[in-house]
Amino acid sequence: MLxxxxxxxxxxxRGMVSTVDFADRAFPFSRxxxxxxxxxxxxxxGLCQPPLLLPDGRGLRIVSGRRRLEALRQLAAERGEDxxxxxxxxxxxxxxxxxxxxxxxxxxLREFNLGESAEIYLAAGRCLSRERIxxxxxxxxxxxxxxxxxxxxxxxAGLVPELQxxxxxxxxxxxxxxxxxxxxxDDQAAVGExxxxxxxxxxxxxxxxxxxxxxxxxxxxxxxxxxxxxxxAAAGCAGAAAVEKVRNxxxxxxxxHLSAAEAGFAADRERLGLPPGVRLEPPPFFEGDDFRLxxxxxxxxxxxxxxxxxxxxxxxxxxxxxxxx
Amino acid sequence: MNSAxxxxxxxxxxxxxxxxxxxxxxxxxxxxxAREEELTREIIxxxxxxxxxxxxxxxxxxxxxxxxxxxPRRTLLLARHRGRFFKPCPxxxxxxxxxxxxxxxxxxxxxxGCSYCVLQGYLNTPFITQFxxxxxxxxxxxxxxxxxxxxxxxxxGEFTDSLFLDPLTGLAPRLIAYFAARENAVLELKTKSVAIxxxxxxxxxxxxxxxxxxxxxPSVSRREEGRAASLEERLKAAALCRDRGYRIGLHFDPxxxxxxxxxxxxxxxxxxxxxxxxxxxxxxSLGAFRFMPQVRDKLRRNHPHSRITAxxxxxxxxxxxxxxxxxRRRLYRFLVxxxxxxxxxxxxxxxxxxxxxxxxxxxYAPADNRExxxxxxxxxxxxxxxxxxxxxxxxxxxxxx
Numbered sequence: 001m002l003x004x005x006x007x008x009x010x011x012x013x014r015g016m017v018s019t020v021d022f023a024d025r026a027f028p029f030s031r032x033x034x035x036x037x038x039x040x041x042x043x044x045x046g047l048c049q050p051p052l053l054l055p056d057g058r059g060l061r062i063v064s065g066r067r068r069l070e071a072l073r074q075l076a077a078e079r080g081e082d083x084x085x086x087x088x089x090x091x092x093x094x095x096x097x098x099x100x101x102x103x104x105x106x107x108x109l110r111e112f113n114l115g116e117s118a119e120i121y122l123a124a125g126r127c128l129s130r131e132r133i134x135x136x137x138x139x140x141x142x143x144x145x146x147x148x149x150x151x152x153x154x155x156x157a158g159l160v161p162e163l164q165x166x167x168x169x170x171x172x173x174x175x176x177x178x179x180x181x182x183x184x185x186d187d188q189a190a191v192g193e194x195x196x197x198x199x200x201x202x203x204x205x206x207x208x209x210x211x212x213x214x215x216x217x218x219x220x221x222x223x224x225x226x227x228x229x230x231x232x233a234a235a236g237c238a239g240a241a242a243v244e245k246v247r248n249x250x251x252x253x254x255x256x257h258l259s260a261a262e263a264g265f266a267a268d269r270e271r272l273g274l275p276p277g278v279r280l281e282p283p284p285f286f287e288g289d290d291f292r293l294x295x296x297x298x299x300x301x302x303x304x305x306x307x308x309x310x311x312x313x314x315x316x317x318x319x320x321x322x323x324x325x
Numbered sequence: 326m327n328s329a330x331x332x333x334x335x336x337x338x339x340x341x342x343x344x345x346x347x348x349x350x351x352x353x354x355x356x357x358x359a360r361e362e363e364l365t366r367e368i369i370x371x372x373x374x375x376x377x378x379x380x381x382x383x384x385x386x387x388x389x390x391x392x393x394x395x396x397p398r399r400t401l402l403l404a405r406h407r408g409r410f411f412k413p414c415p416x417x418x419x420x421x422x423x424x425x426x427x428x429x430x431x432x433x434x435x436x437x438g439c440s441y442c443v444l445q446g447y448l449n450t451p452f453i454t455q456f457x458x459x460x461x462x463x464x465x466x467x468x469x470x471x472x473x474x475x476x477x478x479x480x481x482g483e484f485t486d487s488l489f490l491d492p493l494t495g496l497a498p499r500l501i502a503y504f505a506a507r508e509n510a511v512l513e514l515k516t517k518s519v520a521i522x523x524x525x526x527x528x529x530x531x532x533x534x535x536x537x538x539x540x541x542x543p544s545v546s547r548r549e550e551g552r553a554a555s556l557e558e559r560l561k562a563a564a565l566c567r568d569r570g571y572r573i574g575l576h577f578d579p580x581x582x583x584x585x586x587x588x589x590x591x592x593x594x595x596x597x598x599x600x601x602x603x604x605x606x607x608x609x610s611l612g613a614f615r616f617m618p619q620v621r622d623k624l625r626r627n628h629p630h631s632r633i634t635a636x637x638x639x640x641x642x643x644x645x646x647x648x649x650x651x652x653r654r655r656l657y658r659f660l661v662x663x664x665x666x667x668x669x670x671x672x673x674x675x676x677x678x679x680x681x682x683x684x685x686x687x688x689y690a691p692a693d694n695r696e697x698x699x700x701x702x703x704x705x706x707x708x709x710x711x712x713x714x715x716x717x718x719x720x721x722x723x724x725x726x
Contacts, residue, residue: 175622182629218635255637257651285639286650289681324685325651 012050012086017076020069021059026126027099028119029064029106031168034071039078042071046085053087054098063090063102095127103140114149114174115167117141118156149174155181162192171195171202179213183223190224194231200243211250218254226250261286261325268321275309286325337519337554337562338492347492347520348436350401353377354391354452358405362457365403368493385449392451398436401493406430406456410465414483420642421677422691425698427477429466429512431456431496432485437517438551440628441579444484446620455490463503470510476708478701479504482515482537489518498527505532511705513537513574517553519562525569533707535607536566537574540597542589545581549631556593560600567605578612578676580656582636582648587659594663603668607704611660612676613653615645643677650682657686672704 022032051065062069065087076083090098103120112120124137134145143150152174156167159180166172172180180188191212195205212223227246234245252259265282274280278295293310297303353375359365360379369377380387383404391400414426433454434444456462470477481487481500491497497514501524504512513535514524524536538559541549546556554562563573575597580590597606614633616624621634638646647653661673674697675683683690691697702708 178622214635217632220632255639255649257637258639258649261649261651287639287641287647288650288679324654324681 010089010091013089014084015053015060015087016082016084017069017073018082019059020053020073021061022070022073024058024061025119026061026095026123027063027102028116028123029102029112030066031116032066032070034067034074038067038071039074042068042075047072050086050088052090052102054090054095060087063098064105096129096132099124099127100132100136100140103137107140107142112141113168113170114152114156114177115164115169115172117143117149117153118159118164119168121153122157152177160185160188160192162196163188166192166195166205171205173202173206176206176209179209183213187222187224187227190227194227194246198243198246199239204243204247208247208250211247211254214254215250226253258285264325265321268317272313272317272321274313275306278306278310280321289322289324291322337558338522340519340558347518348401348453348489349493350375350453351399352395352401354380354383354395354400354402356380356383356402356404358382359403359457362403362405362459364455364457364459364494364496367495368401368403368455368457371493383450383454388450388452395452397451397453400452401490402450402452402454403457404454405458406462410456410462411469411479414480416677419694421679422675422683422697423677423694424478424674424701425694426483427479428483429462429479429481429500430484431459431462431481432490434484435486435489437486437489437553439517439553440549440551440624440631441581441614441616441633443616443620445627446617446623448484453485453490455494459496459499466503470507473509475509476702476705477510478513478698478705479510480513480515482513486516486518487514488516488520488524491520491523495523497523501527501531501534502529504534505530507532508707508710511535511707515539515574515576517550517559519554519558521562521566524566524571531570533705534571535574536563536571537576538563539576539578540593541577541579542581542583542586542593544585544589545583549581549628549633556596560596563605564600567601572607573601573605574607575609576612576676577660578610579614580611580660581614581633582652582656583632586656590656590660591663594660594667598667603671606668606671608672608674608701609664610674610676611657612678613648613656615641615647615677617644618646621646642679650679653678654682654685657682661686672700674701 047068049065049068051069052063053060053065054063055061072083072085120141121133121137124133128137138145138150141153143153156164156172156177159167159177163172163180167177180191183191191209194200194208200208208227209223212226215221215226216223230246230249233249234242237245261282265286269280272280275295277297278293281292281294283290283292295306297306350372353369353372355365355369355377357379369375380391383402388402408430410430412428412430414423414428416423416426433450433456434448434452436453481496488497500512500514504510511533515537517539521536524531540546540556540559543556546553553559563575567573577590614636616634618640624631624634637649637652639649641647648656657675657678664671664673673687675686680690691700
C-alpha cells in the first residue's frame, strides 16, 4: 500500500492572519492572488482545508495554501479585524525535502510556466544542493537535462526581478527570454518598466523586444536607448495608443525601405481615386509584382459602375503605382 | 604562367591559408561498415597518429552522445551514405527561379565556420562527415548519366566545401577523371579554400571541370567567413586553376547589405579582373542573403557578434527570410553593372530569385526553371556539342551571356 508521506505532519493549531509572512516565497508553487469568489466562500463557510505553514522567528511561512490565505487576508481587511484560522504546522522536516514534497503535490495539480519554473529553480537553490537540483528538481518539473527549456529556465532566473515577474505572469516567451538574457540589467529593467507601465500583451511585447534586439544588434546601440527613443516618439500618448506609437517607431527604424515603400504605395493608391469598396493591395511585402484588386458588388449595375470608374483611371497613375519600390 | 614558381607554393600547400582552411582532425570516428572501404583506409593512412574510434553505426543517437565526448570541430566521421548520392539541389522550386542544379552528395559540413552558413540549421549530425562508399556513388552516377540526351551540371559543394577535405580524401582528382570521360555532364567544385594541389597536380585530362569560388565584400570575408582563405588567396588560386585549364565560376552568395557595401563590392569586382580575364569565367551567380526563419537563432547563437541577421528581412514566398526586394534590387543592379564594366559578355545569373527582379535587373527573365537551366547548360561547351541530340531545350534557347 502507498502510504502518504507523514514526515512533519502534525495536529492542527490556531494562528492569526497577521502572523503569516506573505512576503516569503521560499515555496513558490502558487502565484497567489485572492479572487472574490474565494473571499466570499471563506466568509460563508470558513477555511475548510487548512494550509501548511512553517513557523519560524519571522512568523508563519507559507508552504501551501497561499491563495486561501490571501483571500483570508482580504476578508480580514474588509472586516477591519485580524482573523483566526486553523493550520497544519510543519516542524522537524528538512526544508529541501519539504520543498520537493510540496513541489510534487502541486505538480499533480497544474503545469508551471517558464517564469514559475524559474522562480522554483531559484528558490530551490536556497534549500537544495546542486546535486539534488539535478537529480530531483528537474525531473520533478519534467525537464530533461540539456534541454532548451532547462536553459531558458536558467536564463529566466538570471533576469532582473521585473522581468522575472513578467515571465511568471506568462508574458514572456522562452525565445524572448533568450534575447533578454544577453542584455544588460539596465536594458532589461527598461523593458520591465515599459511592460509594467503600458498595456502590452505577450505578443506585442515579444514583437517589441525582438525589434529592439534587432536594432541594437544592427546599429551597435543599446536596446534601452532604442526603447527610450521610441518612448519619446510616443510622448503625449497613453495606454494602447502609446504602445502602437512605440511599435510603429521601431518598425520604421527596422524596416526603413519597406516602410517607405508602403507609404509611397499608399500615396499612389490615394491618387487613383478608387471607387468606394474597392481594395487595392501590393504583393505581400512587395515580393514579386502581383498586385491585387478586389471589390464587392450587389448587382450588375453596381459591377458596371465600378468597372467604369476603374477604367477611367489614368494608366500612367497605375504604372506609377506598379513601379518597383 | 607562373611556371617558374615551385609546384608546392603554386598550389598553396604549406601556406598559412592552406593550413588554416585544411582540416586536420584529432579524432576519426569510423562506422563499422565503412571500415573496409578504400577511402577509409586512405584517409587513415594520411593521418598517422590520429586516434581512430570505431562505431557500430553512425545513427543520430550515437552521434548525439559522442558530440558530448568529442570536439566536433576536430573530429571527422567516416560513414556509409545510405540514401541517394545524386539528387536535385534542394533549392529547386517554383516560387523563385532555380537553375535545376544537381548535387553529388559526398560529404556533410565543413570547418570554415562562416557565420551565415545555413547548414548550421540543416545538418543533423554534429560531425563533419565524409561518405566513403564511393563505389555506390559512382554506380549511381553511372546510372543517372546513362540517360541519353540529358545534360547535367553537378556540384559537390552544396552541403560542404568541395575542396577543404581534399588533402585527406584526394577525391577531387577522382571526380575530375570521372567527369572528363563523360559527355553529358560537367562537374563544378565550389570552395572558399585554396586546397587546389590535387587539381593542379592531376596529370590527366580535366575535361570541362569548373572550379568555383565564393566571393564577398572584403569586410564580410574578414568578419563572417571564419577560416576561409582571404579573397586575394582565392583569386590567386582561381588564376592557378585557370592556368591549369579549368574553367572558373564565381558566386557572390550571400550578398550582404551593410554600410559601405557599394565601395566594398566594387573593390572585389575590380580585383577579380586583376587575376582573371572575362573569358576565364563560365558564370557568375548572385544571391542575396536568405535563410529559413528557424535558422536565425542558431546563426545568432553560434556567432553572437555577427550582425548579418539584423537586416531588413521579410518573409519570402518560399518561407525564407530575404532582404526587402528594393534592397536586393539595389545590390543586384550594382553588382551587375560593376561586373559588366569589366566583362560585358560574362553570364550572370541569380540563385533562387524572383522573376520580377530578373526583369528589373537584366530586362529579361527566364520563363521557368527549365529555361534558366538551359541558359546555364548553354554556357558549357559539352552542352553545345550535345545540342543536336539533346532533348532538353532547343538550340536557340541557349543564352550565351
